Amino acid sequence: MHQKIKVLFRHRSMEMGGVERVLIDLLENLPRDLFDITFFLTLNQGELRSDIPKDIKVITFQKGKEDMSNNKLLRTFQLIKRNLTLLFYRKNPKLLYKNIIKGDFDIEIAPTYAEFDNILSSPLKSRKIAWFHTDVSYDPDQERVLSRINNLKKFDWVIFGSKQTRDVIKDLYQIEYPKSSVIYNAIKINDVRKKAEEFPVKYDLHPVFSSMGRLHSRKNYHTLMNIHKRLLDEGFLHSIAVIGGGGEMENLKKQAKELNVEKTFLLLDTQTNPYPYIKNSDYFVLPSESESYPLTIGEVMGLNIPIVSTNVGGIPEMIDHNTDGYLVNPDEDSIYQGMKLFLTNSEIPEKIKENTEKAVEKFDNQKIYNEVTKVFLSQYECS
Known part of the structure; x- marks a missing residue:
């Protein structure tokens, strides 16, 4: 029997998010006869921890907030201790690998830019692969952008989440990555359809536009709320249901109160299963200023919900306008x-709804797993 290729994925935590869902999908579907996979989780934190496949070796480093004390003083002490420990090991990566990770690996993976420095500072003679999902054209912090895109050059291979993600770096910064490929994220449409039937959702006011995403300013939900108010004031009755949590929650609640739309602009927070909320809406709206290749678009198509989306990132690679x-x-x-x-024109969303039946054929997951496997094998052969 041939020796398996030892692969280490490193990630911060498992809060509900697009990257985390992609990670779990990869961990589930990469071939076990070829790869011996270890998952290093810096913080044992987040709703998706329990979704990590049971046959994957998981190394958790520090306690997550869920496992900390409810006593405010003790919790503060625990957080300070955690941060100091993380800082120490970030400055001493050799000790992290010696004391905590304790293994040798052929390939190390940074699934997001937050892990670039961690993987690049690894003392192992491994092949290092980065995933990049970010549209850099919407980041005003040029120093941060240059740091990330220059770090990408130090990896043995880079996987971009969409063609646009790679192209925009070339257009804006004249930087190319000959050692790279574009591999889309897998979209598990059958799973989504099944989950969408798990419980009923009833909305008080139809038609409903659902939306899903982290509550971050670049997701543009503050603008969506202004549009909602504008449409209501013009007599177009509807409601909006936003599924997702994040730093903008309090600002959006305040804005909803000021605009008097608290009963029609529904902030539903993070949901372990968001799909019944989408399935029982009439339309879907994605107002983001920037995206890469959002899983949500394919999932919503799979539920046959007509989509209005901003034309950003890799979205035009998913949607035919x-x-x-x-x-x-x-x-x-x-x-x-x-x-x-x-x-106002029901024919257009109805036509889109019909066409989504065929559109889901665009998302071939097995092809994606095969492409990732091919990259890992080629990198192993280079080692």
Whole structure:
């Protein structure tokens, strides 16, 4: 029997998010006859911890917030101790590998830019692979962008989550990555359809636009709320249901109160199973200023919900405009016009709904797993 290739994935924590869902999918589907996989989780934290496949070796480093004391003083002490420990080992990566990771690996993976420095500082003579999902054109911090895209050059191979993610770096910074490939994220449509039937969801006011994403300013939910108010004031009755948690929650709650839309702009927070909320809506709207290749678009298509989405990142690689979705610019007036079109011209969303039946054929998961496997094998052969 041939020796398996030893692969180490490193990631911070497992809060609900696109990267985390992609990670779990990869961990489930990479061939076990070829790879011996270890998953190093810096913080044992997040709703998706329990979804890590049971046959994967998991090394957890520090306690997550869920496992800390409810006593405020003790919890503060635990957090300070955790941060000091993380800082010490970040400055001493050889000790981390010697005392905590305790293994030799052929390949080490950074699934997101947050892990670039950790993987690049590894003392192992491993092949190092980075995943990059970020549209750098929307980051105003040039120093941070340059740090990330220059770090990418230090990896043995880079996997970009969409063609646009790689192209925009070339366009803006004239930097190319000859040792790279574009591999889309797998979208588990059958699983989504099954989960969407798990419980009923009833909305008080139809039609409903659902949306899903982390509550971050670049997701543009503050703009979506302004559009919602504008449409209501013009007599277009509807509601919006946003599934997701994050740092903008309090700002959005305050904004909803000021605009008096608390009963129609529903902030549903993070949901372990968000799909019944989407399945029971009439339309889906994605107002983001930047994206890479969002799983949500394929999942919503799989549920046959007509989509209005901003034309950013890798989204036009997923949606054929006015065929299986409707693309708009990432500004208030364009999103407003797209939503108003759905509310006033039922033929357009109905046509899109019909076309999503065929659109899901675009997402071939086995091809994606095969492409990732091929990259890992080629890198191992280079070692």
